[in-house]
Amino acid sequence: MMDDAPRLWTRRRMLGATGGLLTASAWMPPVLAAAPQVKLPDTYAKTERERPGPPNPQPEAERVGWAVVGLGHLSLDELLPAFGQMKRGKLVALVSGDRAKAQAVAKQYGVPDKALYDYKSFDQIKDNPEVQVVYIVLPNSMHAEFTVRAAQAGKHVFCEKPMANTSAECQQMIDACKKADRKLGIAYRLQYEPHHRAVIQMARNKELGTLKLFTANNGQNQGEPNQWRHKKSLAGGGALPDVGIYCLSAARYFSGEEPVEVQGFSHSTPGDPRFKEVEESFAFHLRFPSGFQAHCTSHYSTHETKDLRLMGTDGWASMDPGFSYSGLRLRVGMKSKSFPKADDTVERSFSQPSQFAREMDHFSRCVQENVVPHTPGEEGLADVRIIEALYRSAQEGKAVKLEAAKKLDAFRGPPPKEEG
Template sequence: MKHDQAPRRDFLRYVGTLAALSAPAMQAAAAEKDRVTFPPIETKSEKPEKTEPPGDPMNERVGIAIVGVGRISVNEVLPAFAQSKHTKPVALVSGDRAKALKIARQYNIPESAVLDYKDYDKLAGMPEVQGVYIALPNSMHAEYTIRAARAGKHVLCEKPMANTVAECQSMIDACKGAKRKLMIAYRRQYAPVERTLVKMIREKKLGELREFVSCNSQNMGDPQHWRLKRALAGGGALPDVGLYCINEARFLSGEEPVEVIGHTWSTPGDARFKEVEESCQFVLRFPSGFVASCTTGYASHKSQMFRLNGSTAFAEMNPAYAYNGNRLRISRVEGGKEQGQEQTSEIQVEEENQFAKELDHFAQCVRQDKQPHTPGEEGLQDQRIIEAIYASAKSGRAVKLTPPPGKTRGPEPEEKA
């Protein structure tokens, strides 16, 4: 027995070490092993050269089917795969086969993996597809999420999550029932500049938060666009671009609103706004006394900005909410109480592709079997607020909100996906 004790201890120590290594740690170790490095060529006075760990081999990446090949898929999501480390596009679903085949050739997707909507359920027999990215009109999100879950696929769905609270809940229930991940594409919550600001807020660099003022507007031109059809979009400017203001206020403050006041407007005779609102102004009140005052519209020159006022400093982003080029500034008094001067400085944060960041987080959640940072509950809460704003606008009175039954966000995304 004594003779066997040392090897047995070594074996138990080995098993314990394996158990202690988490999936992320093992993946990081594998990536580090494949990293190619070079000796420095500059002096110590220079900023160190930034090197990124290599992406996964293509045969190990999470395969994604793109459902809907409209503007956001073609212009933003598909190009983002080039900067993704953990995902790859492996299938397309579209009602326009000629367009889809053209795109498939650009991304080395086989013709057999280009499906029509009527063939959508065939995804169940495509093991190379582990998840779907849904970029359809809002009214179609619930149906195609539920069908993806039934086909055994994880779901990354564009915002807004759906047109009604009931639809959002049905999506959550379907994915939970099928034991599939459901993540809503709140790309802003994965952007490095956004993560930098949230960290500053949590470290009280702005003091106590007081007010959030924001505008997100754009000028829509085509009266026939689906976003101007109530049945497809669920509403006008509010659920499309106003949603960014709602989610930003919630995300930065870490609170949930308890009361909303809303007002909507459409210019009489404007063909664009026969079915949906042209603009919406709303106020969100939070338990701590924090207040968000926001405006959003479909008939104004593009404006994307917010200012977050704290007790000791303010932060502003202008532009904000954009796919790239967002600029963060902080202003505070420097130099002491007697001789202090207001100093405004721009915070330099290296930009990374927001779509690639959220795709990689989605892949990590699939691989590691963890809840996404922006799960269905996050989209559901925003939809509850949207419906309350519409109710307030209709009644002319403030509408109270009850807190969500549980957390709306999952674990923080890894800084280095």
């Protein structure tokens, strides 16, 4: 257990220590002492790309404690290893319905046995002051329940996408966290990834001119028919909310706009046991207020495909792969400044630390500094509302109109700070 001095205080702990004299509006997070920083002299010539320098992680005692709920492929393959790259967060608890698996994983990552919970005992996490954030990595239908329970336990919540199966559940999650004065973030890892952030910056700076068209394809060939992703009650849908949401989200954050009209087309191969309850593929078209448009496809029965292209009047940015956990490649094409009779096509390569470490460090910073996450619950709700409209469009066989947003990046918090 950490001493009280270096540990970040929750609102509940602060109120208790002051006899309840501080109101919620008056409470402010404590100011952390600056972590020691190590700098090394640059050994490269000015012709070489800039290096970020040493990672300079925060001292262990000052990091935000995370509990991971659900120990499936994503958690074991990506999330838990990512804690080794984090600067501001640390793994302190696990939640799983399989006690033996939880104990084995706990030994691998140094989590004490007393910090293991199952889904029935989850509410006891309120008594563990080491846990400040709960990361929900469960089937989509369980997101709302465990977000509400985590908020009621006094914990901040980071939740996998899609946020929930319905917009009503999303709103329930937002309301529960607001009532508990806890932060809610949705795990849109690519909104923190360096290549995607570079394209966002190019779009905002008009380097590609006026944005006109976005195309994206995200597909994979699903196997086992009985997995939870093929159960509508658990997943809410098939290819669209699972992999199509990446295309949908990218069209929104690259342009900064919200669609005003959507049209969707769903298909499932008759007789395929994988797609008795959820769609095999979903193609969709989005129209935005400026005239910008997006054409996207999502698939559950194609060999892995993860490409995107953003096109403007003055140039284009393309990624293939564009949605993977690693190995992203960004190419940019536009008229050459040095040779006016030629086009330049360049590849921009950024370092590729764990996307999951980046998003979790961002949320840890938000907890420490009491700021709104870049991808709050409202951002997740926006996608789910559009997904509902797309399903309605596919069912009715016609386009569905949506209410226009009043500003760019209407549902996002401040841009993430660079994490090195």
